Amino acid sequence: MVSPQEKPIGVFDSGIGGLSVLKQLVRFIPYERFIYLGDTARVPYGNRSVDIVKEYAKQCTEFLIEKNVKLIIVACNTVSSVALETVIETAGKIPVIGMIKPAAGAALRSTVNKKIGIIGTRATVSSNSYGKEIHSLANNEQVDVFSQACPLFVPLAEEGMIRHSSTKVIAEEYLSVLKEQNVDTLVLGCTHYPLLSQLFKEIMPEVNLIDPGEHSAVSALRLLAESGELVEEKDEFLIKPNIEFYVTDVPALFYEQAQNFLGFGIDEPIKITLE
Amino acid sequence: MVSPQEKPIGVFDSGIGGLSVLKQLVRFIPYERFIYLGDTARVPYGNRSVDIVKEYAKQCTEFLIEKNVKLIIVACNTVSSVALETVIETAGKIPVIGMIKPAAGAALRSTVNKKIGIIGTRATVSSNSYGKEIHSLANNEQVDVFSQACPLFVPLAEEGMIRHSSTKVIAEEYLSVLKEQNVDTLVLGCTHYPLLSQLFKEIMPEVNLIDPGEHSAVSALRLLAESGELVEEKDEFLIKPNIEFYVTDVPALFYEQAQNFLGFGIDEPIKITLE
Numbered sequence: 320m321v322s323p324q325e326k327p328i329g330v331f332d333s334g335i336g337g338l339s340v341l342k343q344l345v346r347f348i349p350y351e352r353f354i355y356l357g358d359t360a361r362v363p364y365g366n367r368s369v370d371i372v373k374e375y376a377k378q379c380t381e382f383l384i385e386k387n388v389k390l391i392i393v394a395c396n397t398v399s400s401v402a403l404e405t406v407i408e409t410a411g412k413i414p415v416i417g418m419i420k421p422a423a424g425a426a427l428r429s430t431v432n433k434k435i436g437i438i439g440t441r442a443t444v445s446s447n448s449y450g451k452e453i454h455s456l457a458n459n460e461q462v463d464v465f466s467q468a469c470p471l472f473v474p475l476a477e478e479g480m481i482r483h484s485s486t487k488v489i490a491e492e493y494l495s496v497l498k499e500q501n502v503d504t505l506v507l508g509c510t511h512y513p514l515l516s517q518l519f520k521e522i523m524p525e526v527n528l529i530d531p532g533e534h535s536a537v538s539a540l541r542l543l544a545e546s547g548e549l550v551e552e553k554d555e556f557l558i559k560p561n562i563e564f565y566v567t568d569v570p571a572l573f574y575e576q577a578q579n580f581l582g583f584g585i586d587e588p589i590k591i592t593l594e
Numbered sequence: 595m596v597s598p599q600e601k602p603i604g605v606f607d608s609g610i611g612g613l614s615v616l617k618q619l620v621r622f623i624p625y626e627r628f629i630y631l632g633d634t635a636r637v638p639y640g641n642r643s644v645d646i647v648k649e650y651a652k653q654c655t656e657f658l659i660e661k662n663v664k665l666i667i668v669a670c671n672t673v674s675s676v677a678l679e680t681v682i683e684t685a686g687k688i689p690v691i692g693m694i695k696p697a698a699g700a701a702l703r704s705t706v707n708k709k710i711g712i713i714g715t716r717a718t719v720s721s722n723s724y725g726k727e728i729h730s731l732a733n734n735e736q737v738d739v740f741s742q743a744c745p746l747f748v749p750l751a752e753e754g755m756i757r758h759s760s761t762k763v764i765a766e767e768y769l770s771v772l773k774e775q776n777v778d779t780l781v782l783g784c785t786h787y788p789l790l791s792q793l794f795k796e797i798m799p800e801v802n803l804i805d806p807g808e809h810s811a812v813s814a815l816r817l818l819a820e821s822g823e824l825v826e827e828k829d830e831f832l833i834k835p836n837i838e839f840y841v842t843d844v845p846a847l848f849y850e851q852a853q854n855f856l857g858f859g860i861d862e863p864i865k866i867t868l869e
Contacts, residue, residue, distance in 0.1 A: 346700070346703070346704075364660070425621070428620070429621075431858055446680065524792065541815065541819060542626070544816060544824070549820070588852070
């Protein structure tokens, strides 16, 4: 019988972008064991129908349940936006943390002028998931939410063109409306965007960036601590976080991109089939 | 009888720099009640003798004990470096979190090439507190720690010269040795330095910045959650964090500087005398 502390935390994403979320989890709860599932054979989810995203999300959740996880983190903003309920229903008693709510709360606590910007893929922006959550948490307070789809950031980040001059030109264009609206808080509503943080700060130096991965990691810490399922802190030098990687495909540039997202190299992933 | 959850968290610093630590606490455990004490009449502690710093630290701790705090955060890097034991002894059963250990652990988990840079005031750098803690946590692993005192950053930050060209010139000079040593992780060993984060990232774009305030906030979250003393998360829009401010003097520029450190304006502080 495995004790609750010994069970792993499951993290899934449509691809490898969710590694930026895993990076935050490792930063805040480094002593845990993680299982990361990237559905790299079917990435990106962003342009698919809601029904198919729900089906894929269900399959990912079932895979993690079989791994006996104590908590599921939905690292994918698209799944968090359109299929979180499906994950929660599938997960049963296993708690689920998505990207939207922790970031919406953080954005509300961050904003002073009550003007919040959201950037994300077209799917996330169209769903208005962040806007809805922010307005729901804000109760009757007036908060203005401005959203901007930034479809080129994912391919640019995956090509490693983080400091390329054309990425800056594109970012300036994408962010211009949010800048005009004078938002003081910007939610990075896609797993790839934390890689571009430095660029966003150059373009909007006064803005407070909200990384949903960071805030979902804090939610995970809080949830596990309160339920007594947190692994105890150890006074030792961690050579390497304890992570098992599962993917549905190993694409070209996989290891390079994983290194960019995580900040450290990863072991060979185990290739699986979801259905 | 006050329940453990209802008790405030006490934070003290030699001045207002500790507000950068309070900012992180508010970010990670926003539902708590905070008491902030800034010994603004006797700031800075950095150039004083160890004995006098210990005496001041004891007085600050006693003030917070009288306020019935459930946890004490030593926001001052100098006190954390040379007088943490005094605070712990004075605090008795009340847990104490300083800046050094959480940041040392985070730096070790962050570094890949095992080269860590520390910047701080002369007092903090001379004490080698970060170096000692890092080497102690690292056990027998080889880790190189390079320290650089940056005495001008505090006055420059307090003058609000965060984006001034001369601040950049000075920062380039201070950081040049650490850059030559190829550190991949930089600990911001003074409460004022997070204000200069953007500048540090421009000078050393590949480096991972460690903000001790952030990691002490995570330690606080973990500690309170594990002891059952954490205030429950609320689904509501927080207009304003719950903070009482105490100072030993209200210096010129106080409100402006407080806003810079915290990111939001503060109420009038209560002036007290420590002895």
